[in-house]
Every structure is written in structure tokens, then in C-alpha cells.
Amino acid sequence: MNNADKQVVLEAHGISKHFPGVIANNNVDLTLHKGEILALLGENGAGKSTLMNVLYGLYHPTEGEIWIKGEKVHLQSPRDAIDHGIGMVHQHFQLVPVMTVAENVILGSEVTTAGGRLNMRQAARQVNELSQKYGLAVDPSAMIEDLPVGIQQRVEIIKALYRQADILILDEPTAVLTPQEANELFHIMRELTAQGVSIIFITHKLKEVLAVADQIAVLRRGEMVGTVLPSEATEASLAEMMVGRNVILQVEKSAAHPGDVILKVEDLAVLDDRKTSVVNGVSLEVRAGEVLGIAGVQGNGQRELVEALTGIRSVASGHFFIQGHDATHYTPRQITMLEVAHIPEDREKHGLVMAYPIEDNTVLNQYYVQPYSHNSIVDRGAIRSHANALVKEFDVRTSSVTALASTLSGGNKQKVIVAREFSKPVKLLIAAQPTRGIDVGSIEFIHKQIIKQRDNGVAVLLVSAELDEIMSLSDRIAVMFEGHIMATLPIAEATREKLGLLMAGSHS
Amino acid sequence: MAIQASEKGPTSSFGERLASFWRSASVPIMAILLAALIGAIILLLSGANPIDAYAALFKGSFSNARAIGRTLEKATPLILGGLAVAFAFKGGLFNIGGQGQLLIGAIVSAAIGFGLGGLPFIIHMPLALIGGAIAGALYASIAGALKAYTGAHEVITTIMLNFVAINITDFLANGPWKDEGIVARTPAILETAAIPKLDNIPLGFFIAVAVAIIIWYLLFRTTLGFEIRTVGLNPNAAKYSGILVARLTVLTMAISGFLAGLGGSIETLGVVGRFQPGFNVGLGFDGITIALLARTHPLAVIPAAILIGAMQAGSSQMQFDAKVSFEIIDVIQALILFFVSAEMIVRWILRIRADGDGGVRLSSGWGQG
Numbered sequence: 001m002n003n004a005d006k007q008v009v010l011e012a013h014g015i016s017k018h019f020p021g022v023i024a025n026n027n028v029d030l031t032l033h034k035g036e037i038l039a040l041l042g043e044n045g046a047g048k049s050t051l052m053n054v055l056y057g058l059y060h061p062t063e064g065e066i067w068i069k070g071e072k073v074h075l076q077s078p079r080d081a082i083d084h085g086i087g088m089v090h091q092h093f094q095l096v097p098v099m100t101v102a103e104n105v106i107l108g109s110e111v112t113t114a115g116g117r118l119n120m121r122q123a124a125r126q127v128n129e130l131s132q133k134y135g136l137a138v139d140p141s142a143m144i145e146d147l148p149v150g151i152q153q154r155v156e157i158i159k160a161l162y163r164q165a166d167i168l169i170l171d172e173p174t175a176v177l178t179p180q181e182a183n184e185l186f187h188i189m190r191e192l193t194a195q196g197v198s199i200i201f202i203t204h205k206l207k208e209v210l211a212v213a214d215q216i217a218v219l220r221r222g223e224m225v226g227t228v229l230p231s232e233a234t235e236a237s238l239a240e241m242m243v244g245r246n247v248i249l250q251v252e253k254s255a256a257h258p259g260d261v262i263l264k265v266e267d268l269a270v271l272d273d274r275k276t277s278v279v280n281g282v283s284l285e286v287r288a289g290e291v292l293g294i295a296g297v298q299g300n301g302q303r304e305l306v307e308a309l310t311g312i313r314s315v316a317s318g319h320f321f322i323q324g325h326d327a328t329h330y331t332p333r334q335i336t337m338l339e340v341a342h343i344p345e346d347r348e349k350h351g352l353v354m355a356y357p358i359e360d361n362t363v364l365n366q367y368y369v370q371p372y373s374h375n376s377i378v379d380r381g382a383i384r385s386h387a388n389a390l391v392k393e394f395d396v397r398t399s400s401v402t403a404l405a406s407t408l409s410g411g412n413k414q415k416v417i418v419a420r421e422f423s424k425p426v427k428l429l430i431a432a433q434p435t436r437g438i439d440v441g442s443i444e445f446i447h448k449q450i451i452k453q454r455d456n457g458v459a460v461l462l463v464s465a466e467l468d469e470i471m472s473l474s475d476r477i478a479v480m481f482e483g484h485i486m487a488t489l490p491i492a493e494a495t496r497e498k499l500g501l502l503m504a505g506s507h508s
Numbered sequence: 509m510a511i512q513a514s515e516k517g518p519t520s521s522f523g524e525r526l527a528s529f530w531r532s533a534s535v536p537i538m539a540i541l542l543a544a545l546i547g548a549i550i551l552l553l554s555g556a557n558p559i560d561a562y563a564a565l566f567k568g569s570f571s572n573a574r575a576i577g578r579t580l581e582k583a584t585p586l587i588l589g590g591l592a593v594a595f596a597f598k599g600g601l602f603n604i605g606g607q608g609q610l611l612i613g614a615i616v617s618a619a620i621g622f623g624l625g626g627l628p629f630i631i632h633m634p635l636a637l638i639g640g641a642i643a644g645a646l647y648a649s650i651a652g653a654l655k656a657y658t659g660a661h662e663v664i665t666t667i668m669l670n671f672v673a674i675n676i677t678d679f680l681a682n683g684p685w686k687d688e689g690i691v692a693r694t695p696a697i698l699e700t701a702a703i704p705k706l707d708n709i710p711l712g713f714f715i716a717v718a719v720a721i722i723i724w725y726l727l728f729r730t731t732l733g734f735e736i737r738t739v740g741l742n743p744n745a746a747k748y749s750g751i752l753v754a755r756l757t758v759l760t761m762a763i764s765g766f767l768a769g770l771g772g773s774i775e776t777l778g779v780v781g782r783f784q785p786g787f788n789v790g791l792g793f794d795g796i797t798i799a800l801l802a803r804t805h806p807l808a809v810i811p812a813a814i815l816i817g818a819m820q821a822g823s824s825q826m827q828f829d830a831k832v833s834f835e836i837i838d839v840i841q842a843l844i845l846f847f848v849s850a851e852m853i854v855r856w857i858l859r860i861r862a863d864g865d866g867g868v869r870l871s872s873g874w875g876q877g
């Protein structure tokens with residue numbers, strides 16, 4: 001493929017975006033050619049989303065210029081970006097679940113007849129045409145909430161195409177997909193580019209990049225490290241570009257010495273918010289001094305399993321025991337009292353009170369016990385010295401423990417949670433996505449802390465969507481699919497291929 | 509950013525404290541000034557001299573001991589009504605039912621006040637006072653329980669319960685508890701139940717101030733307060749940390765209702781002397797203005813209530829001296845409420861930088877568990 005012949009459709013020159021105290025993008029250049037898939041690779045926090053939000057008009061760059069099809073543009077809002085043919089498919093879909101595909105597609109640019117009446121028939125026809133032209137196979141009359149995630153994503157793509165987009169930005173589109181759905185998406189992407197659409201594909205998954213991209217641009221800490229062709233790159237070389245050094249994917253750890261069973265789960269069933277059963281008869285055991293990793297594509301019941309085991313969600317049937325106590329119907333506090341630490345999946349929703357100072361967040365799990373309170377009166381001094389000690393020990397970067405939690409970066413927020421959970425005796429650690437979206441330094445630090453806990457005889461249940469994280473920390477790996485444990489493998493037998501098949505629901 | 513977990517003790521420098529005070533107080537102060545300014549324009553347009561009017565307002569509220577006594581008397585139920593709303597806000601609840609809880613508190617304290625004879629002051633007055641407050645608490649916990657266990661939004665239920673309270677108290681004052689004569693009202697309370705005045709200063713005011721300090725201590729120095737604020741700021745994190753959110757929601761509403769009910773009690777036992785329908789109108793709603801003006805801080809409720817109380821106390825002097833209708837006071841009060849709630853407007857006008865934790869969260873939104 002010779003890029004020199006191809007028309008440049010989008011060019012960003014020297015884009016910088018500063019936030020108070022953070023340089024999210026620093027002098028970034030980006031070039032997208034017509035009919036090309038440009039993969040934008042980078043770790044979480046590398047500045048990919050910021051860059052895309054700049055291109056989509058959501059942020060105004062501090063410096064730099066954007067050229068679209070040879071014309072210099074000033075994007076004031078997404079509306080401007082759409083007018084210039086840019087469409088974005090966000091990681092979290094912007095769809096109305098109780099409306100049909102066609103209604104969602106036309107929302108905001110409705111087709112009307114004279115007098116302002118909606119012309120749904122024409123809308124449906126246009127959706128059908130787009131769907132057929134690009135091989136998207138979507139039924140315009142289907143209700144969004146009835147569609148699987150992969151199809152919903154196609155609706156988002158149709159939405160962009162309907163608005164005449166010829167530059168598509170796909171923000172981590174595969175994060176929510178099974179491997180099969182991801183493959184279908186790649187076919188669609190190739191079909192789109194064959195017909196002249198240009199795509200920026202954001203991801204941090206190396207394999208996907210090598211499989212689908214025409215060009216690979218790598219961002220690291222807000223700066224463009226370089227652009228390479230897939231034929232010239234390997235997973236290892238890309239990983240090195242992403243983190244700036246050879247990543248030690250394998251966390252250093254000695255062999256596990258499993259002890260007594262600390263967590264025993266028997267035939268557990270849990271319902272989700274819509275009252276459908278998403279955990280269907282899960283049984284497992286975690287012993288002291290070992291890490292049991294739960295692998296699986298997100299949305300296969302892992303979240304509900306964790307919520308049930310920590311008392312946040314009620315159990316539909318089955319039992320679980322912590323240190324021999326039947327904790328099935330315990331409250332979250334009763335479970336905490338059994339020396340359970342919990343790193344929640346969503347640190348901003350469950351893990352922290354953002355409008356509280358850091359010091360208050362460090363005692364969320366024990367503000368009610370000595371020395372943090374006496375006879376129901378809070379001891380501010382004890383809380384402050386506790387917080388100061390934790391901030392020091394866990395290297396939380398902040399000016400003061402009285403700063404609000406919302407002022408911390410993602411990695412430092414997570415460190416506050418980890419520090420808090422490890423600041424009291426622990427027998428069982430339940431960690432859900434412990435390093436999602438944080439910087440490499442924090443990831444390494446938290447991984448080491450988890451292994452340290454394991455070596456101190458803590459039983460660890462680790463749930464993660466990152467296969468690499470599961471493989472590098474776990475002693476045994478259970479794969480979850482549609483609410484079942486497909487299989488549990490010792491780490492020695494767990495290969496990516498085996499796990500991948502199990503994650504897709506295949507036993508062979 | 510250096511790792512500076514320094515021993516930055518609770519005592520920060522005077523400058524820092526001043527800056528922090530200004531960050532939280534600038535919007536309310538500017539809201540008051542803007543409201544007064546617009547009020548002045550309205551006075552001008554209606555042909556009155558705003559300087560005379562405001563001078564008369566001040567004269568009627570602060571110029572002598574009697575005026576100050578009247579201001580503090582007016583401020584007393586406002587402090588408690590403001591505390592009720594502010595306290596509920598801290599727990600993430602928007603209690604619009606202060607009016608209903610206040611009425612229930614007022615009539616129950618009146619009933620204890622006229623119905624239980626033969627008790628000494630030292631027992632009778634506190635009993636009537638606390639009885640009304642507890643009635644308010646129980647009444648508010650209906651809305652709390654509906655929120656906690658069925659998800660019914662407290663804004664809706666407390667508004668509806670206001671109407672229920674109005675009709676219950678009307679019925680009682682015109683039926684079983686009606687005084688002799690043609691006026692629909694309860695008998696006067698016995699002397700042993702009345703809250704006395706010290707010269708011109710109503711004792712109820714000091715009760716209200718003491719309660720504000722207790723509420724501040726409860727919210728910021730006890731584990732219960734920590735839990736209430738945690739639920740208010742992030743119910744998910746509260747649940748995760750083991751707080752029983754539903755139970756706490758009921759308790760928060762009950763305490764809020766206790767405060768509103770206490771406001772009704774003090775008004776009955778210290779000012780009105782009986783329950784009479786129509787005498788306490790609006791006191792509960794003014795609590796919303798005051799809580800927002802105080803940015804939900806329990807101690808800031810005191811000056812906010814004194815301000816509104818002074819405006820109400822001075823309004824008749826203003827009407828007399830400057831010949832302006834006292835409804836202008838309602839207009840200014842409404843403008844203050846408008847500017848404190850639409851604080852973005854004030855910030856925009858005055859170019860005040862938004863502080864990190866933002867203003868008051870008015871509501872958790874419709875239908876969010």
C-alpha cells in the first residue's frame with residue numbers, strides 16, 4: 001500500500017492539550033489517508049481519548065491545528081466535526097434503549113415531511129440502504145435493548161454514516177466484544193474502507209492492531225512516539241513503543257503455597273438489575289496464599305459475582321463461605337468484618353467519595369472502629385495521621401491528605417483504595433479490574449502489592465478483563481462465560497489460545 | 509507534584525482560611541447584594557426611594573432592642589426550618605416537606621400545651637417542645653421510608669404530605685381540638701408550657717442556635733454524621749463501605765423532620781401561644797431559601813435566618829415609613845433564592861472561579877433509587 005498516492009483526509013499538526021496540572025497531549029501529529037485504517041495505540045491514560053475528543057470538537061486544543069480534506073478547521077463542537085464528516089463511536093454507546101434502530105439513527109437529524117411530521121418509513125429505508133451497502137445486517141425496526149452489544153455498535157456506526165461521515169473514530173470498539181464479534185467488526189471495517197471511509201481505530205490490544213490496521217500510530221504519555229506499518233511491527237516492538245521500555249509482563253513471583261480454603265462458593269446464582277440470571281451456578285474455591293484469576297469477556301457475570309461475594313448484591317440461590325462462615329446473606333459490613341478487602345471495579349462509583357478529602361476516603365472501611373472513632377465520635381487527628389502514613393507508604397501523589405479525592409489521577413485514586421483496603425488485617429482479597437485505566441507505574445505497584453498479600457497468606461480472587469494481568473498474577477485461572485465457570489486451569493496449563501477459546505464459550 | 513504528606517495540621521494559615529471562607533461565601537453574599545440591587549430598581553420604578561425603604565427596613569429590624577427581639581423571634585423558626593432542609597441535603601435528600609412537618613410539630617406541641625394540666629414548667633414546656641419535634645420526625649419518616657423501601661422520590665412525597673398535614677391540622681383545630689367560640693383554633697397553651705422571653709429576647713432563639721451547633725457537631729464530628737454525609741455524596745460508596753443506606757435514609761428524614769417540628773413547637777410555645785391555621789404559613793418553605801443561602805452549612809444557617817428574619821421583621825416599618833408595599837420583601841427574598849440556586853449566573857456575572865466541590869446538589873435526580 002503506497003500512502004504517497006492516497007489523499008490525506010485528516011491531518012493534525014502539533015496538537016497540545018493541557019489540563020490544570022496535566023499535559024494530556026503534547027505536540028502530537030497525526031495523518032489519516034483516505035480508505036485507511038489507522039490504529040491509534042497507547043495505554044490507558046496515554047492521551048488517546050483526549051486526542052480524539054480534540055478531533056471530535058469536544059475539547060479545544062491548547063495549541064496546534066487540524067486540517068480536514070485540505071481545509072484548516074476550528075472545531076467548536078461535535079456539531080462542527082459532524083459537519084466536516086467526522087463520526088465517532090464512543091466506548092459507551094449513546095443509544096436510547098427503548099427506541100428502535102431507525103429512531104436512534106435519525107435522532108437529532110430527523111427526516112420530516114412538510115409540516116414537521118416524522119417520516120419513519122423513509123428513515124427505515126435509509127437505514128436499510130446503509131446497512132446493505134456496508135454489509136452491516138441490522139434490522140431498522142428492532143428495539144435497541146433487545147440487540148446484542150455487537151449489533152448495537154453497528155447501529156452507532158450507521159448513525160455516523162447516516163450523518164454523512166467519511167471519517168470514523170472508533171473508541172476502543174472491541175473492549176465490549178467477544179473475539180467472534182470483534183472479528184465481524186474487523187470485516188465491517190474493511191468493507192467500509194473499501195468504499196472510501198477512513199477509520200481511526202483506538203485500542204490498546206496489540207493483536208487487533210496487527211490484524212486490522214494499515215498504519216499504527218503509538219501514543220505514550222501524551223506524545224506521539226511514532227507511526228509504523230504492521231508488517232514492520234511485532235507485538236513486542238509495539239509494547240515497547242507503548243511503555244517506553246521492555247514490559248515485564250510476568251510479575252516476579254515465587255510458587256504459591258496454598259493453605260486452607262478461605263473462600264468457598266457453592267452453586268451460586270445471582271440476578272442482574274433487570275432480574276435476569278447472569279451468574280448461573282458458579283462453584284469455586286480460593287485458598288490462602290494463592291491467586292485465583294477469573295478471566296472472561298466483560299459482561300459474563302463477573303461483576304455480579306463480585307458484588308454478591310461482597311454483599312452488595314443479593315444472592316438468588318446457592319451459598320458461599322468465608323473462613324468457614326456462611327456469608328451468603330451477610331451485609332457488606334459483616335463480610336468486611338470477616339477480614340475481607342475489596343477493590344471495586346468502578347473506583348469512582350463504589351471505591352471513593354470524590355467530594356471527600358483523601359483522609360476521609362482512607363477510613364471508609366473502618367471509620368467506626370478504634371482508633372478512628374471513640375464512642376461514635378470521630379477522631380480527626382487519628383484519621384489524619386493514618387492517612388498521612390498510607391499516602392507515604394503507597395506513594396500517593398498529592399499535595400495534602402486534605403485534598404479532595406477528585407483531584408487525584410486515576411492511578412493515585414486506585415492507590416488510595418488499595419492502601420485503605422490493605423490497612424487492616426486481610427484474609428481474603430477480592431480485586432475487580434484493579435488496574436483498569438491507570439498508568440504503568442501504578443499498575444506495577446499494585447501488582448506487587450497483590451503478590452505481597454498472597455505471599456503473606458491472603459487468598460486472592462482476581463477478576464480482570466485483561467488477559468495479561470490474569471496470566472501474570474494468577475496461580476489458577478477460572479474462565480467465566482455466560483455466568484458459568486467454563487473450566488479452571490492451573491497457570492502452567494493456561495495458554496492464551498486455550499483461554500481465548502474458553503472465553504468464547506468453546507470447550508474444545 | 510511532590511509527595512508532600514506533610515503534617516499540615518488542622519490549623520491552616522489565616523490567609524488560607526479567609527480564601528476558603530470567601531470561596532464558599534462569595535456566591536451567597538453576592539446573591540444578596542444582587543437581589544437588593546434589583547429590589548432597588550423595582551422600588552425606583554414603582555416611584556419609591558430605595559434608600560429610604562432600605563433604611564426603614566434596617567430601622568425596623570435592628571435599630572433598638574425591641575426591633576432586634578422581633579428579628580430574632582422571626583429568625584427562630586427560620587433557623588430550624590433551614591437546618592431541616594440543610595441536614596436533609598447533607599444526606600442527599602431534598603426535604604420540601606418542612607412546612608408539613610412544622611405544622612404537625614406545632615399542633616402536637618399545642619395539644620400537649622393546653623391538654624396536660626397540673627405539670628410544673630420544668631416538665632411541661634420541654635415535654636411540649638420535644639413532643640412536637642418528635643411528631644415532626646415521625647411525620648417526615650413516612651417520606652423517608654417511602655424513599656428507602658419503594659424508591660418514591662422524596663420531593664414528590666414530601667410535597668404531597670404537606671397537603672395532608674395542612675388538612676389534618678385544619679381538621680383538628682376545627683374539630684376535636686377546637687377552642688370555644690367561632691374561630692377555628694386550639695385553646696391557648698397553659699402558662700407552664702410557654703417559652704418565656706428574657707426582656708425582649710425570645711429564649712427560643714437560643715434553643716435554635718444551640719440546636720444548630722449540635723447539628724454541626726453531629727454532621728462533622730460523629731460517625732453517624734460521617735455516614736449521613738457519605739450517603740449524601742455517594743450512596744454507592746456508602747453501600748460498599750457497609751452503611752445500611754435505606755435505614756440511614758429514614759433516619760436522615762426523621763432528624764430533618766425533628767428540626768422542622770421543633771421549629772413549629774417553638775413558634776407555638778414561644779410566639780403564637782396556640783395552634784391557629786394560617787399562622788405558620790411559609791415558614792417551612794423559607795427553610796429552603798435559608799438552607800441554600802447557607803450552602804447547607806448548619807452554622808451558616810444562623811446568619812442566613814437572621815437576614816431573612818430581619819427582612820420580615822422590618823417590612824412593616826418599611827411599609828409605614830417609605831410607603832412601599834411589604835410584598836417587595838417577598839420579591840427580594842425570591843430573588844435571593846433565585847441567585848443562590850442559579851449560582852452559575854452569579855459566578856458568570858462576577859467571574860468567580862468555581863470551587864472544586866461545587867455548590868449544593870439539589871436532588872439526586874428523578875427515580876434514581
